[in-house]
Amino acid sequence: MKLRLTIFFLLLACIGVSQNINIRIYSQNKIETFVFYAKSGKYDFVANNKLLCSIDEGQSATISRKNHKIYITTKAGVQTADTLLLIRGNTQENIFQTRFHSNTPKAREYDNDLYVKTSKNSLILINDVNFEKYIAGVVESEGGAKANIAYYKAQAILCRTYAAKFYKRHLKSGYNLCDDVHCQAYLGRCRYSKAIEEATKVTKGLVLVDENQNLIEATFYSNSGGETSNSELVWDKPIPYLRGKEDPFSVGQPRYEWKVKIPRTEWEAYLRKKGYPIADSADLSFEQFNRAKYLMADCNDSLLLLTTIRSDWKLKSTFFCIDAREDEVVFYGKGFGHGVGMSQEGAMEMARQGYSYKDILQFYYTNVSLMNISNLKFFQIE
Secondary structure (H helix, E strand, C coil): HHHHHHHHHHHCCCCCCCCCEEEEEEECCCEEEEEEEEECCCCEEEEECCCCCEEEECCEEEEEEEECCEEEEEECCCEECCEEEEECCCCCCCCEEEEECCCCCCEEEEEEEEEEEEECCCCEEEEEEEHHHHHHHHHHHHHCCCCCCHHHHHHHHHHHHHHHHHHCCHHCCCCCEEECCCCCCCCCCCCCCCHHHHHHCCCCEEEECCCCCCCCCCCCCCCCCCCCCCCHHCCCCCCCCEEEEECCHHHCCCCCEEEEEEEHHHHHHHHHHCCCCCCCCCCCCCCCCCCEECCCCCCCCCCEHHHHHHHHHHCCCCCEEEEEECCCCEEEEEEEEECCCCCCCHHHHHCCCCHHHHHHHHHHHHEEEEEEEEHHHHCHHH
């Protein structure tokens, strides 16, 4: 029965934008115990189709894990559930908070309901949330609360497109998506911006599709450094709608430029380790006028992926030049992120200059169009 119940709710998550999607929250944290606080509305605690207890608005319950069981402690006493607990609100407007005694991780606020499952060494928390409320929460988590509404409309469409395209990513684990950058950042409900709520409402159901009416890979990042990247420079796969171009809107924004210094001896040792043989007096300088894929210094014809360098040295982007000096090498970089798709800071600047959300999407993606999500197979149960 517990398995059938879980599958039932996961299927509901795929039916339409008026239904819910299941998001694992605190996916990067080990949760042994937490406090569930009913900020708005009454909540019921249900396991095995049985009502265990309830709390009213303003009340809380402590949820903990012990011997693979879930313990629910309220003022009325202690109840237990085996491996799956549903904390269900009495309306679609219910809001809850998750709190932790050590303040680590930080408290957050969510819409709708919560599943709690046990694993070998932790509690798994899954927010069963209205699809569009989830999108608003992602937009605020990804873009902050101080941008122009045109940017929020574009970001909402991209976040919705991403969620629709990858909603099966974690289905085998019992939920649709996680709240980390592995999927999309989701730090809770939209709390601080009415503009985000309005942008999500106005664009409800809209997604971005390619020339064949397939959902696009709605990639975005912080800043392009003045030039976006072809997809194959980062992921090897050429994608027609992810084409690089000059991006003047990202120039001069907060994350446009960066600089990193590395001792020359460390850089030389790194290159040799990567099979990039160099002479002691070699010129290790490197110029990149347009986005490239490989490091090709004057001293060597060997190829080293810039994405590998970025990952190994935790650089902000692959769009950099290298000034090799006697004792150090200096990376002069531009941009923040992989550079494929929409630059968030560039899109924010376009919005400030009066461009519409359609202008923003057409600028950063090639030969794409808008479609209502209800017309796609995403919402059809096979």
